[in-house]
Amino acid sequence: MSETPLIGDLGGTPGAPLSGARIGVITFPGTLDDRDAARAVKLAGATPIPLWHADSDLGDVDAVVLPGGFSYGDYLRAGAIARFAPLMAKIVDAANSDAKLPVLGICNGFQILTEAHLLPGSMIKNDHLKFICRDQTLRVENNQTAWTNQFDEGQEITVVLKNQDGQYVADEKTLDELEGEGRVAFRYVGWNPNGSRRGIAGITNAAGNVVGLMPHPEHAVEPGFGPLGADGHYSTDGLGFFASVLSRLVEAK
């Protein structure tokens, strides 16, 4: 993805064509990657809007990112409590509305989206039972979603993977449906790092506006500060997610 254009520069330059796009980044008390997500939004040229879990409205954002972390500690089951946050009800409504608010759930965000039933399935502890942090190659299986349209179908991208409970599971019927409807958005390449069913790293809802994945695109946006790609150079493949949603927002306007 080295050809991904850097749409804007750090700071969401006022006057840049897309700096008007407002992308909400939700922070729960135990969220960890919110600043990273906000940085990725800025680097893509849009304006990050901080959202607080206890807020009661979405503040007119054009899209929402649920970043990684441990929401409320996740001692029960990752995301199980976060789905009841006041803001989550608004996000569920907006995602299911006619406007189809684009929503990206990363890691803990993905776990929360499954708990909130915006996406099917669930995550359990990695099959090797350990936390794992590594540079991970993914294959883009669906490039029609709000968050993947700037990738090529079948393109291999490198982002960071880091989780303890990243093993995606669902019943066979659900998995068959996801495959049949082309709703597997990303699959692990090379090695399945957590035992996910059918190597699934990320999925989308039927409308393509809600995408969840375990790996972290927001950590692959700046050369020198992220994973090494397969070619031995720093990957900025994560920018493609944010460029995709901006492209979708421009189309919609």
Place this chain on the structure above:
Amino acid sequence: MSTQTTPKFNIDTVEHAAETPNVELPWAELGLKRGEFEEIVKLLGRRPTAAELAMYSVMWSEHCSYKSSKVHLRQFGEKLTDEMKKDMMVGIGENAGVTNLGDGWAVTFKVESHNHPSFVEPYQGAATGIGGIVRDIISMGARPVAVMDPLRFGAIDHPDTPRLVHGIVSGIGGYGNSLGLPNIGGEVVFDSVYQANPLVNALAVGVLRHEDLRLANASGVGNRVVLFGARTGGDGIGGASVLASESFDNTKPSKRPAVQVGDPFAEKVLIECCLELFKHSLVEGIQDLGAAGISCATSELASNGDGGMRVELTNVLLRDPTLTPGEILMSESQERMMAVVTPENVAAFEKVMEKWNVEFSWLGEVTDSGRLIITWDGETIVDVDPRTVAHEGPVYNRPFNRPEWLDGVQKDAFRASAAGKDLPSSGEELKAAVLELMASPNMCDKSWVTKQYDSYVGGNTTLASPDDAGVIRVDEETGLGVAISTDANGRYAYLDPYTGAQLALAESYRNVATSGAVPMAVTDCLNFGSPEDPEVMWQFAEAVRGLADACQTLGIPVTGGNVSLYNQTGTTAIHPTPVVGVLGKFDDVARRTPSGWQQNADGQAIYLLGTTRDELDGSEFANLRGHLGGLPPKLDLEAEKTLGAILINASRDGMVDSAHDVSEGGLAAALSEMVLRFGVGARVALGDLCDRDGVDAFTALFSESQARAVVAVPRSEEVRFNDMAAARQFPVVRLGVVDVLATSLEVQGLFELPINELREAHEGTLPKYFG
């Protein structure tokens, strides 16, 4: 305050204590010596109450009072020069040292031990080690930005080692990963001397704006004292005294209840909530609750401030309502902080607590009485001069003498020993030795450990393990950043503690310079056996003297650290293990130098900086042959300074694209690691090096001579690079070239080692033992 709801104990009040001078008190069970107890009685003019006894026992413990080490640690202050003080904003004595980075930024860092708890209860011991050091960093007004963990375990094949490795590594990951702090480096060493005494040291680093600096003192009479964070429970009672300040003894009951239990979510919330308090200047002084809990926080805050404080102990929020006052004072429950707040800021303070859903309770207020008065339901149970608790505890000038066995050990040089016979010399033998070395427990790939830590969170990590130093960006606008490395070599320090401690500093300094950063400050975690053994005490005294002298020569101050004694079981002590962390500064982290050849480095020239001598005593190669004797490698701090300056200049001016220090495992390890880092091959020849330094190929590969580094220099920079080294009269020899197409490390005329074979050997070891 209602008296009806407060549980009633048979309260031992000050009044009662004065009336009943002959009551037997359990001072010995609490870890106090007879002389210490008598001193307390003298200070108070009466017997202490149960609560006072609890306070003194934890605060006068070795862990909290540094009573055996104080007389030696003074040298870190006495040997400070003006040059060393230039950028030091806060030195030893506060929760952590603070160093000026310029542009209004400052950095704070410190390394601490959590050794004993981690042996008893590996997961929670290691987890709360991270928690404790992170709270020290927050207490300075800083945002924590990274952690590191130097770890030492017993023999890799000992049946108890997997329990400790799994528990400790997952504890560090489980806690640190939940805080959003990248883990950017550390060490993993296996040696049977650490059997039953693993070393779990934790380093944290934080950044702050100058105006956010906070200190631990309670000033301003009438200001309110507040305890916030987690509730106080029965965990960790006696952690500092009976656990950390005694040797293990198999005949006594388990000390497991003395280990604290961590809640990383509570700590994460505490970090954010404290940062919000600092942002709005809502606290006057702040102190974390770690070892010795409320005893420590109240007495230190009062002692550092206006000298007096009044606290009502029934206001403390409890997890267990049956705790006695003494237990409440001693509890080491985690994730708690104490702060001093002006009456005007009380409402704003409470609002921040409510936003983050953090529980708090107002305990009392600052006074100018010179006394720390603690009441239980209005009745006085503690009435002490806080300085006698916090700062004027016992000081021991413990006897020390050079061990009698040391002469024998130092005379037992590797070359002359049976282990030093039949050394590898042919190409095939050398190749096999390199593979054996790189697969050995200490030199093998540590990613089995580091992959369990999040190194990316925050998005500011630009170098992390296995690079020589971890590098973190501080300012996104300018690229200002810091590099940190921790190092220690227990075998060197065993052979010669004075030089061994200096070699640890030299290596850490070199690692930071190798990454391209300018070394600025030092933190140390001094892990030793029992101070009651005069030979151990001698090792400690020598190590401190060596470290203080070397800091002076290198011109960088120790800004903080920790002493961990009693790392021994029965009469067998660990190797003296002074872990030294060095922090360096980058004006722009974009200039940082990674430790391996890069994909775009084809044809770059490989140079070795420094002189190679026949120095195998205490080396990893000797360790492979089971030998430990002789003298550690020669220390040359002037050479280290020159080498550092060359590496820093070369990085700043773009003269090197990769650099790696040569230390444990010698040149063989350095070349192997540079090849493995990005999977890029190289062709080198040892002839010029051997001719110049008068050594054979084996010595060239495995000697651990200091003040050396390997660098890759782009062709266009070779002249400039050589000129710079020549101008500084520093030895440099060209070894060969980086070869992107090669799939091996070729040492010409000797052997060709395929990268795949090397990787398999290097990466196979830890999974083989730990799954």
